[in-house]
Amino acid sequence: MSEDVFIIGAGIHRFGRTPELTGLQQGVYAVREALQQAGLSWDQIQFAFGGSDSAGNADSMVSDLGLTGLPFINVANGCATGGSALFGAYSSIRSGEFDLGLAVGFDKHPRGAFSPLPADWGLPDWYGETGLMLTTQFFAMKIRRYMASYGITPESLGLVAEKAFANGALADHAWRREPVDIETILTSQMVSDPLTKFMFCSPAEGAVALILASGRKARELGLPAVRLRAAAVRTRPSGSFEVFSPALELERGPSPSTLASRAAFDMAGVGPEDIDLAQLQDTDSGAEIMHMAENGFCADGEQTAWLAEGRTRIDGALPVNTDGGCLACGEPIGASGLRQVHENYRQLLGQAGRRQVPGSPRLGYSHVYGAPGVSAVTILER
Amino acid sequence: MQDPIAPFISDDLLTLAGGELHLVASREKATGKLAFPPHAEDDPRFQRVLLPREGTLWSWTIQRFRPKSPPYAGPATFEPYAVGYVQLDGALIVEARLAGVREADLAIGMPLELVAFPFTLASGESRSTFAFAPRTGAHS
Numbered sequence: 001m002s003e004d005v006f007i008i009g010a011g012i013h014r015f016g017r018t019p020e021l022t023g024l025q026q027g028v029y030a031v032r033e034a035l036q037q038a039g040l041s042w043d044q045i046q047f048a049f050g051g052s053d054s055a056g057n058a059d060s061m062v063s064d065l066g067l068t069g070l071p072f073i074n075v076a077n078g079c080a081t082g083g084s085a086l087f088g089a090y091s092s093i094r095s096g097e098f099d100l101g102l103a104v105g106f107d108k109h110p111r112g113a114f115s116p117l118p119a120d121w122g123l124p125d126w127y128g129e130t131g132l133m134l135t136t137q138f139f140a141m142k143i144r145r146y147m148a149s150y151g152i153t154p155e156s157l158g159l160v161a162e163k164a165f166a167n168g169a170l171a172d173h174a175w176r177r178e179p180v181d182i183e184t185i186l187t188s189q190m191v192s193d194p195l196t197k198f199m200f201c202s203p204a205e206g207a208v209a210l211i212l213a214s215g216r217k218a219r220e221l222g223l224p225a226v227r228l229r230a231a232a233v234r235t236r237p238s239g240s241f242e243v244f245s246p247a248l249e250l251e252r253g254p255s256p257s258t259l260a261s262r263a264a265f266d267m268a269g270v271g272p273e274d275i276d277l278a279q280l281q282d283t284d285s286g287a288e289i290m291h292m293a294e295n296g297f298c299a300d301g302e303q304t305a306w307l308a309e310g311r312t313r314i315d316g317a318l319p320v321n322t323d324g325g326c327l328a329c330g331e332p333i334g335a336s337g338l339r340q341v342h343e344n345y346r347q348l349l350g351q352a353g354r355r356q357v358p359g360s361p362r363l364g365y366s367h368v369y370g371a372p373g374v375s376a377v378t379i380l381e382r
Numbered sequence: 383m384q385d386p387i388a389p390f391i392s393d394d395l396l397t398l399a400g401g402e403l404h405l406v407a408s409r410e411k412a413t414g415k416l417a418f419p420p421h422a423e424d425d426p427r428f429q430r431v432l433l434p435r436e437g438t439l440w441s442w443t444i445q446r447f448r449p450k451s452p453p454y455a456g457p458a459t460f461e462p463y464a465v466g467y468v469q470l471d472g473a474l475i476v477e478a479r480l481a482g483v484r485e486a487d488l489a490i491g492m493p494l495e496l497v498a499f500p501f502t503l504a505s506g507e508s509r510s511t512f513a514f515a516p517r518t519g520a521h522s
Binding site: 112115116117118123124125126127128129130131132133134136137140141142144145148189190191192193194245246247248249250 | 391392394395407415416417418419440441442443444445446447449450451452453454455456463465466467469471472473474475476477478479490501503511
C-alpha cells in the first residue's frame, strides 16, 4: 500500500542576483523559511534530497542547519536537478520508508550564456570549438522549425514574453519586476533569430525548499497541505530534438516532455483538461509555446489563438507561468523546477497575493526541461 | 576538385572520397541506425559510412554573440554567423555552419551542399571544418 504524499511547507530565496550570498547560503535561507513557515525544526526532518548545478554540494548545508545525522542525498541531474530531488523525496515517502523530508534546489551561475564542455556531454571537441554548442541556437532552431510547420508568428513569441514580465511584476521572488510591452520585446536586440533578448531567460541565482510529508504525518501536524498526485522524470526517446544534438534522426518522434507528461497524467488519473494552472519550462518564449502542446494542453498550432485570446494569462482559462516563469525569474538550474512547484503550492493554497489565480484552483501542473533531453512533471492537488 | 585545404579540425569528421568531401558517420550493424558524429572506428558494433553531400535546410538561426571560450575556439574578433540543420535524405538531419548565403536568402527547404569551411583558431592556426552552402547552380 503506497502512501499519499503532501507538500506541507515551502521556502524561497528570491531569484536574480544576490552578490552577498553564495548559492549554498541561499539554499539554507530557503530551508529555514520553509521550516519556519511550517513551524517545524530541522531535527524533525528525517531525510533530504537536494542539489545545484554549479553552486556546490547540497549536503554541506548540514553545517548551517544542524548535524542531526539525517540521510542527505545530493542530486546532480542538470536542468532536472530540482525535479529529480522532488522525485526522490516523493518516492521515499511514497514507499513508506520516511514520513517527513525535504527537497531543496539552489544555484548561482555567472553572467551570460552557459558554456558547456563537449566532453562532459559525450561530444567531440570540434562541436564546441566551431561554435555549434549553444543552448540558445537549439531553442531558436526548434521554434523556427515549429513556427514554419504550424504557422506561428513572432507576435505569439512576443505575447509569451509580455505575459511573463507582467506576471513577474506581481511576484516578490521574481528577478525582472518591470512589465515590458510587446513592441519593445519584438524590436529588442536579436540574440538568435527569431528570438530577441527579451524572449530568452538568463542564468541566474536563487533557491527553493519544499517540505514533504506522508498523509498520516500531514494530518498529525495539521498544516495546510497540497497533495503531490504525480511526480515523473523522463529522458529523451528516439527521434526527439534536443539540446546539443550534432544530428537528428529523419524519423521524428516524441519529446521527453511528452513522455513525462503522459506518465504524470496516468499517475494522477487526470487529464490536461482538468488542470487549473500550469508552470511550463520557458527557457525562451518559443519553448513555452511548444511545451503547451508537448504537455497535452493544446494541439500543435492552436497556440496562436490561445495567446491572442489571453487564455494563458492569470485571468485566462489556463494560466501559464503565473510568477513570470524562467523569463522573469531567470534560471538557476538547480532551483528552477522547484520554483514551479513552489508557485503551484502557493496558488493552490490561495497565498499568491497579487498574482493569485481566481476561482480557487484545485490542480496545478509543473514541467521542467533541460539538456541533454530530460523532463520532470508534477501534478499538485489542493 | 576541392582547393587545397587546411588540416581537418578533427581526425574523425571529414574525408575526401573520389575528390569530394564527405562527412563520416557510423551505422549500427544490428539496427541499421546512423549516428553522427561516428562511434569509434574500432567498435565492432558499427561500420563507417559516408553521409550524402547534398541536402535541404531544415531549420536555421543566426549566432549573434561570440560564444564563450572554452569551448569556442574561434578568434576574439567576432562576426555573426548562420547555423542550421540540414536534412540529408536517406540519412540524418545534420547541424552545421551555413556558408555563402545571405541572411535574407535563408529559407527552410533551400538546397544545400557540403563544403569545406576554413576556421581560424584563437592561436591563428587554420583548420578545415564543414559547412553547407547553396548548391552550385541551384537557387531557391
